[in-house]
Amino acid sequence: AFGHSLERDAAGVVTANGGKVVGAVRPPFATPDLSSFILQAQASKAKIIGIAAGPPNNMNEIKTAAEFGLLKGGQQMAALLALITDIHSLGLPAAQGLLLTTSFYWDMDDKTREWSKRYFAKMNRMPTMWQAGVYSAVTHYLNAVRAAGSDDPLAVAAKMRETPVEDFFARNGRLRADNLMVHDLVLAQVKSPDESKYPWDYYKILATIKGEDAFGPPDPACPLIKR
Known part of the structure; x- marks a missing residue:
């Protein structure tokens, strides 16, 4: 269900922006040998091949694609969900050139580096966007409890919505209705590998995607929006 959802949402964005989806292949969950599926994607001549899977299945697909020289053949690969720990496990020789979208990268600026180095000192690895996001969310909640002077759920939720989320994790963050x-x-x-200068130096930032563009408008059918 997760893979189908990723595929559907990504295809909708591609077609809405004038692109064309030339096909899809769907390997059974946790299939160890993905050779035939990668070859089908390669033969499609698609400019960009999207991987609609999360860890650990996405790593197997990226690794197999590297073994078949997919990127060297001029095609591009985009992971619809990839974590920095996935890249670390794969290694740069296999993952190099992969495109991905992330809400957090430890080496993006001084605020991300300061928090991530504290995390690394305890965990001996750099944080994923999930781990940074959970820390940010819990901190935002606790700050709202303090600001509201109460742990009443409705009062705290209202305070969370009215307070911008601007910290080491989020840029221009806000909690919608x-x-x-x-x-x-x-x-x-x-x-x-040649571009990486130090441990965990894995990403080049190509562009910033504004939150309104990334997440889209609220669903009008949502009861909270109707209210």
């Missing part, structure tokens, strides 16, 4: 936290994302490309 439908409880979705809208914030900027970044488009990144995995560096080649």
